[in-house]
Amino acid sequence: MKSRYIFSGLAVAGLAYGFFLAASHPPDQLQLEFVRISHVHVASAWVAFLAFGVTMIAGLAWLATKRFVMDHIAAASAELGVFFTGLALLTGMIWGDAVWGRAWDWGDARMASTALMFFVYIGYLALRRSILDPEIRARRASILGAVAALQVPLVYFSVTLWRTLHPTPSIRPDDVTMPTGQLVAMLTNLAAFTLVYVVFTTWRTRQISTEAILEARDASELAPAGRTIEPPTLGPAT
Amino acid sequence: MSFWGQVRELVKKDLRTEGRSGEVFLVTIPFGVLALFLIPLALPNDQDLLRSIGGGMFWVVLLLFGMTLTFRHSESGAQRMLIAMLGVDPVARFAARVISSTALLLAFSAILVPTVVVLYQPVAPPGWPQLSLVVLLVCLGLAAIGGLAGEVTAGLQNRTVLAPLLVAPLSVPLLVPAAQAANSLSSEGSILVPALITLFTVLGVIVIGVLTARSLEEASR
Numbered sequence: 001m002k003s004r005y006i007f008s009g010l011a012v013a014g015l016a017y018g019f020f021l022a023a024s025h026p027p028d029q030l031q032l033e034f035v036r037i038s039h040v041h042v043a044s045a046w047v048a049f050l051a052f053g054v055t056m057i058a059g060l061a062w063l064a065t066k067r068f069v070m071d072h073i074a075a076a077s078a079e080l081g082v083f084f085t086g087l088a089l090l091t092g093m094i095w096g097d098a099v100w101g102r103a104w105d106w107g108d109a110r111m112a113s114t115a116l117m118f119f120v121y122i123g124y125l126a127l128r129r130s131i132l133d134p135e136i137r138a139r140r141a142s143i144l145g146a147v148a149a150l151q152v153p154l155v156y157f158s159v160t161l162w163r164t165l166h167p168t169p170s171i172r173p174d175d176v177t178m179p180t181g182q183l184v185a186m187l188t189n190l191a192a193f194t195l196v197y198v199v200f201t202t203w204r205t206r207q208i209s210t211e212a213i214l215e216a217r218d219a220s221e222l223a224p225a226g227r228t229i230e231p232p233t234l235g236p237a238t
Numbered sequence: 239m240s241f242w243g244q245v246r247e248l249v250k251k252d253l254r255t256e257g258r259s260g261e262v263f264l265v266t267i268p269f270g271v272l273a274l275f276l277i278p279l280a281l282p283n284d285q286d287l288l289r290s291i292g293g294g295m296f297w298v299v300l301l302l303f304g305m306t307l308t309f310r311h312s313e314s315g316a317q318r319m320l321i322a323m324l325g326v327d328p329v330a331r332f333a334a335r336v337i338s339s340t341a342l343l344l345a346f347s348a349i350l351v352p353t354v355v356v357l358y359q360p361v362a363p364p365g366w367p368q369l370s371l372v373v374l375l376v377c378l379g380l381a382a383i384g385g386l387a388g389e390v391t392a393g394l395q396n397r398t399v400l401a402p403l404l405v406a407p408l409s410v411p412l413l414v415p416a417a418q419a420a421n422s423l424s425s426e427g428s429i430l431v432p433a434l435i436t437l438f439t440v441l442g443v444i445v446i447g448v449l450t451a452r453s454l455e456e457a458s459r
Contacts, residue, residue: 063453116407116410117407119403119406119407120404120407120408122403123400123403123404123407126396126400126403127390127391127400127404130391130394130395130396130400131394139453139454140390140454143390143450143453143454144390144404146446146450147386147408147446148408150442151408154411
């Protein structure tokens with residue numbers, strides 16, 4: 001319980017410090033003040049990739065172990081992945097409108113593939129909502145989660161596979177093409193967003209597990225149909 | 239009965255059931271052709287515009303209407319249960335579903351091509367044999383993705399809405415290289431790279447379908 005509050009506090013503090021750094025570094029020569037949007041955009045996209053990777057791994061772990069907590073982690077992670085993908089798309093469109101002069105460009109492979117990934121995981125969540133039986137839901141969702149995760153590397157490498165408008169990665173193992181102030185703000189935000197993801201996934205997983213326990217208890221307490229129907233009792237003969 | 243014997247019998251059963259119900263030939267295919275009629279009505283009367291979008295329309299209609307064909311209702315829940323209880327290999331059932339859907343999708347394409355040519359008059363790309371190969375790969379890939387989505391959504395009340403939501407974004411790795419291949423042929427370029435991307439996508443989906451067939455059958459009981 002105590003560690004939960006410590007992690008939540010760290011996430012809030014990290015987020016606040018990340019935003020402070022993002023707001024305080026000098027503007028970029030090309031992107032001007034709009035460069036600050038990229039700190040939220042990149043961190044959201046990173047967390048979305050992480051979340052969908054966790055969904056796949058937790059789903060496969062469910063298939064291997066049949067421990068329902070794995071399925072609950074997969075579900076929680078997918079929900080957060082969809083939220084952060086939406087945030088990455090939105091901030092990308094705001095940035096694109098300011099820097100490219102248009103919010104959406106079909107020449108940008110990363111944008112189109114991210115939007116598709118968003119819809120695939122909307123479908124994943126819709127599938128989970130459609131199935132009541134926990135075991136069938138977990139089995140089908142884990143398989144879909146594994147298939148859907150194949151898109152993640154495609155989205156990530158789309159900027160190098162196709163000629164596209166989207167900027168290529170500024171942080172590579174061999175080179176960093178970013179001023180130090182921006183780099184520190186970017187890395188701080190990446191860490192803070194990751195922490196936020198971990199905290200929310202833990203909360204949501206616990207919530208889903210509690211819901212599952214309550215549903216199972218309700219189901220076991222429900223009387224089978226017919227039990228309440230009793231034969232009429234005849235009154236005493238007069 | 240051998241694996242391929244099971245596949246052969248199931249394909250025959252699938253196509254015979256389809257022949258009797260007419261779901262694909264009387265509903266899905268006419269609806270797809272109707273869509274090709276409706277699109278020009280919503281656009282300005284500009285033959286150059288129609289000529290330029292004709293090829294793209296073919297792929298979009300094949301994808302959108304073809305996917306509804308791949309999870310057609312002709313295999314009822316009772317049939318699925320019976321086949322499972324007979325001890326039919328789930329992989330054979332998946333393979334049969336993919337083969338029968340591919341055959342129906344090829345028939346659909348054979349009707350769509352002349353319709354697009356007549357209505358949109360697109361510039362015919364040279365190298366029809368290569369393009370036919372790409373169409374075959376797209377049909378095979380779409381059949382495999384549709385087969386997977388059909389299994390994942392089997393027995394669900396909202397299946398007719400949910401399955402397209404799953405198939406449409408997952409089939410984009412087929413649509414984009416297929417359209418690129420057609421464009422490359424028009425500009426007399428090579429279709430090797432888009433054809434290879436399509437081929438790897440198809441193989442990837444088939445491998446996933448084979449690996450998950452047993453789990454999905456257990457989940458749909």
